[in-house]
Amino acid sequence: MLSQKSAETVRATLPAVGEAIGTITELFYRKLFTAHPELLRNMFNRANQAAGTQRQALAGAIAAFTTALVERPGTRPDALLSRIAHKHASLGVSAAQYPVVHRHLSAAIAEVLGDAATEEVAAAWDEVYWLMANALIEIERRLYAERGVLVGGTWRQWEVVERTRETADVVTFRIRPADGRPAPAFKAGQYVSVQVELADGARQIRQYSLTNGPGATVHSFSVKREDAGEGPAGEVSGHLHDHVHEGDELTVSAPYGDVVLDTTDSPLLLASAGIGCTPVVAMLEELAARGHQAPVVAVHADRSPADHALRADQERLVTKLARGTAHTWYERPEGDWPAERTGRVDLSGIEIPDGVQAYLCGPLPFMRSVRTQLLERGVHPSAIHYEVFGPDLWLTRDDGEGH
Ligand SMILES: NC(=O)C1=CN([C@@H]2O[C@H](COP(=O)(O)OP(=O)(O)OC[C@H]3O[C@@H](n4cnc5c(N)ncnc54)[C@H](O)[C@@H]3O)[C@@H](O)[C@H]2O)C=CC1
Structure with a gap:
């Protein structure tokens, strides 16, 4: 819950922050990746960074979360955060990374707002950040615990047991855990993250929905090749199409995703x-x-x-x-x-x-x-x-x- 004092300050400064949110998120990512270039190489989707879409998504999430907070200060808008938490869990985001993000985000806000960023304003937005961050940390901790994923244990090796061409652009990979242990349970609609090492040594990660039935011991996912068009060619889809074959190993996360069927018999x-x-x-x-x-x-x-x-x-x-x-x-x-x-x-x-x-x-x-x-x-x-x-x-x- 946002404190009364901070709620007033946030409400008063929301128009200014909202107006500048695109500049703030751009500066935030620049600061973050200058301090931690490894995050851009090995965790963030660098194509989305180049296209600016990740920045827009972050701006949208901050604006939606904060608006919900000031409109209903008594409740924490967790529903908004569930999708982000699932994606974070599939990437192996840890609680220790939130102070790092905080440092660069608050520096970006202070720099963009200039004189308007008084101590009081900074403290109020800090409160918003930690409400959002702690909610995410909590949901992510629960997701990891439910799947028995320990800190640092996001990635497992899987073996490609079959590769099938579906269309000119789509290939299906069928995979099973390389260590012989059972495949984790999942709900229809969920995805896994797949991490590959590209030619320049960067380890890029993308999400693919699982397509098999819930109880299967072998998981399947299908990859559409993204050729260069309006945007650049898809780096990971191209890599999977060109370099990954039957018998190869893939580095894959546990399944996550909050768009799943409920268990009722509704139409x-x-x-x-x-x-x-x-x-x-x-x-x-x-x-x-x-x-x-x-x-x-x-x-x-x-x-x-x-x-x-x-x-x-x-x-x-x-x-x-x-x-x-x-x-x-x-x-x-x-x-x-x-x-x-x-x-x-x-x-x-x-x-x-x-x-x-x-x-x-x-x-x-x-x-x-x-x-x-x-x-x-x-x-x-x-x-x-x-x-x-x-x-x-x-x-x-x-x-x-x-x-
Ligand atoms: N849920 C998601 O976020 C998904 C996102 N995508 C994104 O979309 C991109 C294109 O996916 P493709 O399979 O290549 O789709 P596509 O470009 O082949 O389009 C598939 C169909 O979507 C429909 N469609 C496209 N634009 C529409 C519009 N303005 N109004 C109504 N229907 C429209 C058309 O019937 C079209 O045949 C992918 O690169 C991917 O990034 C694709 C699938 C799922």
Whole structure:
């Protein structure tokens, strides 16, 4: 809980900090990586740093957390932090790293605010930082404990037992623990971090959703190659495609992620686009395995049938469900594909069951479009869950829509 005195100061300075938050986060990362270059090489996603998206995501998270704090000073907005804590846990973030971040973040705030950063203002924002940091430390400690992960024990070696080409751009890796111990349990929708050593010696980390069923002893994940386009080529996806084969070892974290199915038998809508199909395939596996009885509407959008990874798995699993239906849209279909399923997702002709819980995974504009359509159809915002691969830009100030 934020103290009365600090709440007033934070409320008074929030507009100024909010206005300058982009500059503050940019300066913060510059200071952090000057002092600790190893963090940029081996923990942070350097492509997201170069693109500025990590900075935007941090700014969005700080703004959302602080706004929630001053609007409801009596409660700590933990729900906002769960997604970040899961990502941190998959990266092996430790409690000892929070004072380091604090040092550089408060220096950045002081430098950007200049004379406005009085002792009182600095103390109030310190309080905000430690409320946020301690909440994250607490959730991360619980996540590590639940998985039996000791400090420094985030990474395990896994062996690639099979590599399958799904489409021209997507490859699936099936992996099992190299030490022969069991694969950790996970919930459908969760991801693992994969750490690889690149040609320049940097150890970069990316997250991939697991696609296998919950009880499997071998885990699977699918990787879409990201060629250079608007942004640079994906360093880790390219490395996995070019250099990792059957029999090789991979360094992989325990599974994390807070976008998971609840255990009730509610009606579901699972909407995916492109490589966003991966967590949905795991969810369909779980629903089929547990004999889910309520309706499940599986919606998928892709560029073309040839680009549609894991299509056979999606189709097979939907037919296993008691009341599963599948609806697919292609922007560039083949053969006599129906006109009403050509282009992007249009839910107007789809029956949405009462009491539906919706899970969205795909490019951000896709998720925004589906969310808007669901809200128009009367689905409550609290029943719409989404998974973001990469920095969560849904919370950024430019969003205009919020979560
Ligand atoms: N949940 C997440 O955060 C995910 C993020 N991504 C990100 O998106 C990028 C592209 O993923 P790809 O598989 O290459 O997807 P893609 O670019 O092939 O798009 C897949 C489909 O998404 C739909 N879509 C795209 N833009 C849309 C829009 N403005 N409105 C409505 N529908 C739209 C279209 O039907 C399209 O065929 C990836 O590089 C990844 O970074 C991808 C999957 C999941």
